Amino acid sequence: MNMEEIIKSIVRQILPLINKKILIFISGGKVNAESLISTLSDFELIDYNIVMSEAAASVIDKRLIEKLKGRIIDSQDKLNETIRSSEFILIPILTRNTLSKVALGIEDNLITIGIARAIMLSKEIIAVRDSYDSQNSINISEGFSSNLAYNSMLSNHEKILDSFGVKFIDSSEFRETIQDKFYKSSLQPFDKKKVDIPERYTESNKKENIARQNKLIENKKEERIIFNSSILTVKDINHTLEDGVIRLNKGTIITPLAKDYIYNNNLRVEFC
Structure with missing residues (x-):
């Protein structure tokens, strides 16, 4: 392969990433949080906007968020504008608390307000289920999957959001799904x-x-x-x-x- 072909190949890989505006909602879960956020930081050309809950800010390593090189959205005015201009929405960390509130129509912080508005605007939303998933190995090992009725409630909340158009994936699917989404492959x-x-x-x-x-x-x-x-x-x-x-x-x-x-x-x- 000559130099011209190499340059063309690099350009073909870079162009799909330039100027993509992605909005990320991060709530305060710890399950696979580091690997999920690190995966996003690998796509350095993406224009990230980030909404974090207070719990997320307290439990997630600040250095991980800084690696995303994104803008922190901290007001409703900025949030509304960002939702409308984003190509799609990512929720790499979705806690039981946030899942339940959104499913029940509760809007009491920027995370729940933002997800609800993104749903109402029919924005494409991809969420990782690991943090709340009763079948996740980490949740099982910590004993958070023992109550079958509670697990059923969470499953029903997921079904409600699924009916709203939210697409749920597991962390094992995250990198390839997001990469495919970025490159439209x-x-x-x-x-x-x-x-x-x-x-x-x-x-x-x-x-x-x-x-x-x-x-x-x-x-x-x-x-x-x-x-x-x-x-x-x-x-x-x-x-x-x-x-x-x-x-x-x-x-x-x-x-x-x-x-x-x-x-x-x-x-x-x-x-x-």
Whole structure:
């Protein structure tokens, strides 16, 4: 590879990151907090805006936040403007407290106010479930998963936020999901079959036949189950699977765990 090709390759990798505005909400959980925030700091060209709860400011190492080189949002006026201008919202640390408040419509600090407004504005939101997840190994080891009724309550709160459009992932999926999101990468889209037109057809007949075929294709598409969210997780697969095929809109990101599930179960992915 010559120098020109090397430079082009570097530019292709850097350009998708420049000027991306991402809003991060950080509440006061400790589960995998260091690794999650460190992952974000690896993407140095991203323009981060950060909203932190008082609890987060007291328990998370200040040096981790400084490595993000982001702006701290500390007022509602700044918050409203930032939410509207952000490409999407990240919640790498979501505590039980914040999860429950947002699910119940409680807005009592910048974190809960901001997440609620982002939901109301239909902004894309990606949240990591580790801090509140009763199935997380750290929570289990500390005995925070013993009460099944309480676990069920948290699960119901997650379902409420999921119905609002919040996409939940595990920390093990975080780096690859965010990287894919930043670079807008995904599996290669499938090629549509070409419509064969017999040579005896006139130009007019060809156009009419193509129009009819396209209409049939569109009608067929309407009958299919097509997953409309921008990120497909393992939990989404059963809801969108049809005859061993998962149909996604172009640009949909497939999380690492979902990719493994698709591969291990010999499922097929089609991009529409």
